[in-house]
Amino acid sequence: MKGNNLLALHSLKEKYAGKVKLIYIDPPFNTEGDSFEYNDYFNHSTWLTFMKNRLEIAHTLLDSDGLIYIHLDFNEVHYLKILADEIFGRKNFLNEIIWCYQERETSKRFFNRKHDSILFYAKDKETDYTFNNELIREKYSEVTLKKFKYLDSEGRKYRLRTKDGKSDPAQEDDNTYRQYLDAQSGPLPRDWFMIPFLNQASSERVGFNTQKPEELIKKFILAGSNEGDIILDFFAGSGTTLSVAHKLNRKYIGIEQMDYIKDITVPRLFDVVNGIQTGISEDVNWQGGGSFVYAELMEKSKGYLDSVLEAENTDSLTQIYHLMLDNVDLDFRADLEAIQEMLNDGISLEDKKRLLVKVIDKNQLYYNYSEIDDANVRDLISDSDYAFNQSFYKEEEIDGQEDQ
Incomplete structure (x- = not known):
């Protein structure tokens, strides 16, 4: 699903609340050099709020015996642990899993870092949650x-x-x-994995800087779910979680708001369906098959928001603002004349962008399902999209509806 992941998660709530068996997320690590493209200027408190909003709805979507893995590095893992304890309950914390890999730094002033941390929680530790330890036994030395x-x-x-x-x-x-x-089954799994990063020549690579190895995600999905269970990743990125879930015969939901979902994530899943032999394919004897549905949240004001962020000069920004006046729901508290004056002032382009972003009503970035029968909305969508929405929210059968 393409679109803002917070809104997408809330869109899933009515149908999937309490039905997701396992969540794996690899959110932005909130580092200056992070390739995360949602917002390169998160401060610490903003990042925590960003994560809090998403983890709260994730908790609602989890089954009563569901599990969640949150993949982080040293920058925010200790702060996120406190936040996750609040949302999932400190008593439901299971492990801090360490993913070890080759050294990526050569500092002589501190110990070189060579691991990420994955926080592992149960929604309710007292339930009979799934942990298939026999499927992830380690190899003998x-x-x-x-x-x-x-x-x-x-x-x-x-x-x-x-x-x-x-x-x-x-x-x-x-x-x-x-x-x-x-x-012998092999030693019981430990809370650290020695799995190498994907090298640049790996056939598994799809041109995504923070792509994780399928072998790593396989351990999490095998351990915490069974065939047919629903897996969720709302920072889908290159689609590693979705690819592994598909090959392991799980159902899955992936959410990604960036445009690379069309160029990287979706083509990768087509390769999986077609049986391309990369990642864990040989290990699990994956021969292809299955299908998936691709959908997008229907944009309303989101396109104007993107245009504001991409504007290269004040003239372009002013033109966008004039279009917004006619076509976008703006915050009712906004002083439109004052905004025009500020656009003409000598403040920086970034400050002008922040001003326009602030006045766009964030509740109107996408069309709500409640508007689907409004005449002006119905004219914008095809009959097949209308039927798909009716099926998704009302669980009706659609004759002739094919997966894409």
Whole structure:
């Protein structure tokens, strides 16, 4: 779904409240160099408010035994932990998972950073929430594998163990037993993963700077959900969560407001449907298939907001403002004459943009479903889009409706 993720989440509430089994999000880390394009000028308190609004509705969407993973780095993880404790309950915190990767810095003035943190919460820790530990068991180390040095008559590898399990004897006797390698599940999962970043030459890369490896997301989805469960990612980005969910036979909802959803995210999902062998495809024997629906929140004033932000000079901004006067719902408290005077003043272009952004009524960025039968709105949408909306909100069947 393309559109403002907060409004999109609220659009989902009526139909999906209490139905999402697992949420994974990789929100902006609020760093100066972050590639996050929603707003490069978040201050700390604004970022926390931004996250609070979205996590609150996410909590509503989660099933009673649902789980959420919040992926962050050192810049905000400690502040977000306090906020998440408030929303999900401190008692429902399960883990801080550490994703270790190769060093990305070469500082000689502090310890080089080489990990991200993923906060892991249950909506209610007392429920029988899903945690498929057997599906994410770790591989044995080379040291351990070397201990399985014996072969039986059928060619199965085993090691000798004393019955108290404390040592590996040199020879077999009445006090020993055989531990077969193929009968072992591997060590229980730990709260840190050593998974490399995607290198520039990786076939998995789709041209997105903060793209995460499918192998990482696979662990979260396998552990916390089962086939057919609904997975949600409302910072969909390059679509890694959606790609992995599709390959693991989960249902999924992805939300992204940036235009790259059309150039990166959606084409990637088409590749998944077509069985392109990247990421975890070989590991899970993915051969393609399935379908997905792509939808956009119907823009109302959002286009003017984008035009304001993209304006390159005052003349362009003034032209946009005059169009806004005729076509946009503005804040009723705005002094329109004063705004025109300020546009003519010598204040910076960025300050002028902030002024116009402030007076656009944010409740009118998109059309509300309640307006769908208004004559002026009905003329703007196709019969198929009208039927899709009726089906989505009223759960009616649509004859001949095909997934896109």
